[in-house]
Amino acid sequence: MRNLTRFMQDHVPGYRRITRLPKQLFAVCPFEGDCTPSRVRLFDPGSDRPTQPFPHRWNFQDPVQILESYFWNADAEEGPGRHNRYLDVPGFAPVLVTRDPGMIRAIATATGDREGQFDRDTLPSVGIARATGTDTLLYANGAEWKKQRKIAACPFGKTTLFQPEQFCEFADTFRATVRSRIDVLRQHLTNSGADSVEIPLEPEVKVVMLEMLTNNFFGAEISYDELREKYVPALERVIDHIVSDTVKNRFGIPWRKFPSVSDRIVRAKEDDATFEELTGLILAPRGEQKALWRQFKSEAPDAKLVSNLKVFLAGALEATTSYATWAISHLARHPESQERVYEEVKDIDVYTPEVLAGATYLRAVLDETLRLTPSLYFLPRRATTDTWVTAADGRKLLIPWGTHLLLDVWHANRHEDHWGVEASGYPATTFEPDRWRHLRDSGRATKDILHFGFGHGPRVCPGKHLGELEVGLTVGAFVKTFRFTAAQAENPARAGVSTKPADGTRVRMSLR
Incomplete structure (x- = not known):
């Protein structure tokens, strides 16, 4: 009978959906174990x-609020339902949202293409796939993803980036780029004739991050003005379209096939062409083996690389910009922390792995930034079969086949139970870099204090080490040159593909 059931599940379309329908109609919990979630x-x-627990065209622009809807009044609960909630609508696969770090770690670790492991859930990123391609590290699963990961491992890996010769070349070009952009800001301040000037820094950071990737890492030669006036605006609009396309394009029709009957479609096609052009510019140095391309060992033809290059470009504009702007935004509201970073970096002229590792307070600022305001605010997964998950503390949960899992990093990192005074020495929702010193001094193991800022497990962000290098250099150079304060006290988030400060990182800055 068990073999027959398994055969029916694997070979009869809709069998699983039909067999679980009675339980759905009577609101029977589909999960089992000693960590069962409560129903939403x-x-x-x-x-x-605040909103419904699913995205639709009137709420998709505030995904953090959608996640919050799962935990509305959850703090009044006791037991596992306090941090694990589920939605089960008849005819659809269940949705499990967890802000339990133990469960997040266990599920992220058990992600792969082996029997009983989880796939990355591609449902939240269909808009990205339609804009870049399905054969990417971000979107692909299984064997295709492993092949893509192997191709990217060498040039993006820590071993390659931090080889002395390789690192010095990257550090020199990165530093030159950052210095020239800092000089632009310095000149802007000088020309104003004032002691200080108020500007939104996000547009400046976006250009810096894109320039470091295109010119320093990929070896292209694109002018600052072109990046600022042409490529950054086009990519911003492409990314905005990706977010709306994921929710609104229910039929999955590629918008490139739409007739050009409106200004919006015409503009979208122009932006797509600009995206293609920029991708071609960073692919061209491959033939000359410039910059990163010297470390690229794959024989894959250029056409097979285009989709991933688009993802890297979008990532430079999204994830690294998010990381850097949040760090600056927090320091703008915490002058004591800003001055401590300055004292640590003021005499640093040459950044090496050893110097970066020795800047312990800057490192704590960056870790606290990723904890409190992660770029990747949730990690999507999907159960490929009925799967038992065991957390490090022994708690178990049976997750049924097809379940959509949202590993809610944003709210896990902000809850008192996990990161509050008792757990880390400081309130969970405050920016306190000394939290990391307290955790180290208390003997907490690194694996017990994960902020999941770059994801976790086999699908951890491949650009992690490059991103840390870029952001550490940018934030350090900015603090070394300017004093800055926030233009407003509050620091809310806006979220789309990643999170960013809602005020555009508006600061009032003066020269040191």
């Missing part, structure tokens, strides 16, 4: 919940 209602009138 699809509609809950009178609860004052």
